[in-house]
Amino acid sequence: MKHPKEERTYVMIKPDGVQKGLIGEIIKRFEQRDLKIVALEMFKPTKDLIDNHYPKKEEWITRLGEKTKATYEKYGYDLVVDFGTDDTSKIGPEVRKWLVDYMTSSPLVKMVVQGVHAVDVVRKIAGQTMPYLADMGTIRGDFSIDSPALANKEKRAVMNIVHCSETPEEAEHEIKHWFGNQAMHEYKRFGVDE
Numbered sequence: 738m739k740h741p742k743e744e745r746t747y748v749m750i751k752p753d754g755v756q757k758g759l760i761g762e763i764i765k766r767f768e769q770r771d772l773k774i775v776a777l778e779m780f781k782p783t784k785d786l787i788d789n790h791y792p793k794k795e796e797w798i799t800r801l802g803e804k805t806k807a808t809y810e811k812y813g814y815d816l817v818v819d820f821g822t823d824d825t826s827k828i829g830p831e832v833r834k835w836l837v838d839y840m841t842s843s844p845l846v847k848m849v850v851q852g853v854h855a856v857d858v859v860r861k862i863a864g865q866t867m868p869y870l871a872d873m874g875t876i877r878g879d880f881s882i883d884s885p886a887l888a889n890k891e892k893r894a895v896m897n898i899v900h901c902s903e904t905p906e907e908a909e910h911e912i913k914h915w916f917g918n919q920a921m922h923e924y925k926r927f928g929v930d931e
Contacts, residue, residue, distance in 0.1 A: 741853050741854070742851070742852060742853055742930070743851060744851065744852065744853065744854060744855040744856065744905065745775065745849050745850065745851045745855055745908060745909075745912060745921070746849070746850050746851075746855040746856040746859050746901060746902045746905075746908040747847070747848075747849060747850075747900075747901070747902045747907075747908050747911035747912050747915060748763075748767075748847070748848050748849075748850050748859060748863075748899060748900065748901045748902075749845055749846065749847050749848075749899065749900040749901075749915070750763055750845060750846035750847075750848075750898070750899055751839070751840065751845060751896065751897065751898060751899060751900060752839060752840065752842045752843035752844075752845065752896070753881065753896040753897075753898055754846075754876075754880075754898040754899055755779075755843055755844055755845065755846060756843055757880060757898075759876075759880055759898065760779075760846055762876075762880075763876055763898070763899060764777075764848075766862050766876060767850050767859065767862060770852070770858055770862060771852055771853070771926070771929045772850050772851065772852035772855060772858060772859070773850070773851050773852060773924070773926050773929070774848050774849070774850060774851075775849050775850070775851045775921040775922045775923070776847075776848060776849040776912075776916055776919065776921050776922065777846070777847075777848045777849075778846070778847055778848075779844050779845070779846045780844060780845060780846075780847065781843075781844050781845075782840060782841055782845055783841070784837060784841050786915075787836075787837050787840045787841055788837055789914065790840075790911070790914060790915075791833060791836055791837070795826075798826075798829035798830055798833055799825050799826045799829045800829070801828070801829040801832040801833055802824075802825030802826060802827070802828035802829030802830075802832065803825045803829075804832075804885065805820075805825070805828050805829075805832055805885065805889055806823065806825050806828065808885045808886050808889060809889070811886075812886050814886070814889070814890070816828065819889065819890070819892075832889075832894075835888075835892065835893050835894040836894045838893075838894070839893060839894035839896070840894075847915050847916070849912055849916065849921055851921070852929075855908075856901075856902055856903070856904060856905050856908055859901045859902075860901050860903070861875070862875060862876060863875060863876050863877060863898075863899050863901050864876055864877035864878045865877065865878075866895075866897060867883075867884060867885065867895065867897070868880075868881035868882055868883045868884070868895070868896075868897050868898070869882055869883065869884040876898050876899055877897050877898055877899070880898055881896060881897055881898050883895050883896045883897060
């Protein structure tokens with residue numbers, strides 16, 4: 738059983754976060770909450786790496802289509818006009834392709850963040866996944882207004898600044914996927930680890 742201060746999570750600054758010059762601001766917000774960065778790298782991902790980051794299970798992909806359909810219904814848009822179908826199992830793969838295209842459009846920053854309840858605290862700092870719903874004071878609420886309605890109309894992924902693991906199990910999987918056996922850095926933070 739690990740010490741509570743040793744919980745780790747995976748964070749990736751997405752293309753819009755990098756292109757808006759928010760790398761330092763994002764790291765600052767985590768460090769201000771007494772979390773520490775134990776691995777950090779800027780890199781240009783391959784399509785293969787990103788493709789393997791996102792689930793390939795049929796139910797996950799269909800769920801993307803269902804979310805898109807729900808957005809269209811909410812705003813009164815016509816799925817058939819924009820997608821040529823209203824079949825969520827055919828819309829999902831298109832939305833997943835937009836995700837892969839978006840995530841390979843610029844360099845990304847990947848990091849491992851460690852600290853008390855790191856998974857939950859990082860998600861709280863990041864804010865709700867959909868920026869237009871994220872509270873002010875969160876990364877997404879302060880730096881993006883994007884929405885699925887806008888993204889679908891523009892045939893692209895929602896730009897929401899950062900990705901962060903949802904659960905400790907997902908964090909463990911994503912850290913292994915993105916950092917392999919690379920050693921995490923151990924150090925003490927003044928006033929935090931003393």
